């Protein structure tokens with residue numbers, strides 16, 4: 001039984017004042033929801049604020065990227081141990097915006113994925129195809145390649161302490177999410193590909209869906225058998241939209257768990 005997980009990716013949004021309102025709202029709305037896991041991935045300058053406000057709550061915090069190298073002469077970069085110093089337990093790796101705008105590759109994503117784990121954090125590896133790639137029927141080729149960049153280097157064992165996220169680029173920030181069936185199809189593909197290496201790990205790894213998840217569509221997406229929660233961009237920026245998404249995951253999980261326990 002996989003616990004649902006909802007991760008907010010604030011991207012490059014926020015200020016000390018607006019974060020305070022947002023986090024207070026999320027703590028109030030989600031504080032009692034114990035049947036799923038919650039994380040917010042904030043811009044680096046706000047890690048201190050996130051730690052200060054979230055320590056002792058049921059909401060974890062993380063970063064949106066890291067440098068694979070240890071402390072050293074790398075101007076502008078942030079090392080894994082700097083993140084753990086601020087209590088980060090999660091870090092997003094290989095987001096499509098990093099791949100497209102900062103020329104990150106499968107290779108650098110793999111190195112950062114591994115560096116995050118070495119520092120004791122849980123990496124959230126993002127994968128997904130563009131609209132053109134989907135229209136050309138390349139979805140499985142692209143997502144398979146992105147997944148294999150990790151599997152081929154480190155083997156399936158590294159997935160024990162990691163999260164995978166399917167984020168089709170055509171759904172990110174567009175207001176046009178994948179249908180639950182479209183997302184499920186790719187999630188099942190990812191799980192089956194891992195199962196070829198290790199069936200037990202494949203059954204346990206959590207795979208999130210990201211791309212225009214909103215309160216209106218979260219429950220339908222989270223109900224699919226291979227969708228274990230969401231990676232939320234725009235809708236994670238206000239408590240009014242983020243809390244209902246978190247609660248959708250919580251309610252589903254509680255309901256399924258009770259159902260499973262009754263069997």
Ligand SMILES: O=C(CO)COP(=O)(O)O
Pocket residue numbers: 009095167171172173174175210211212213231232233234235
């Ligand atoms: O990129 C995303 C999360 O990482 C998804 O963004 P949106 O929810 O704004 O589509």
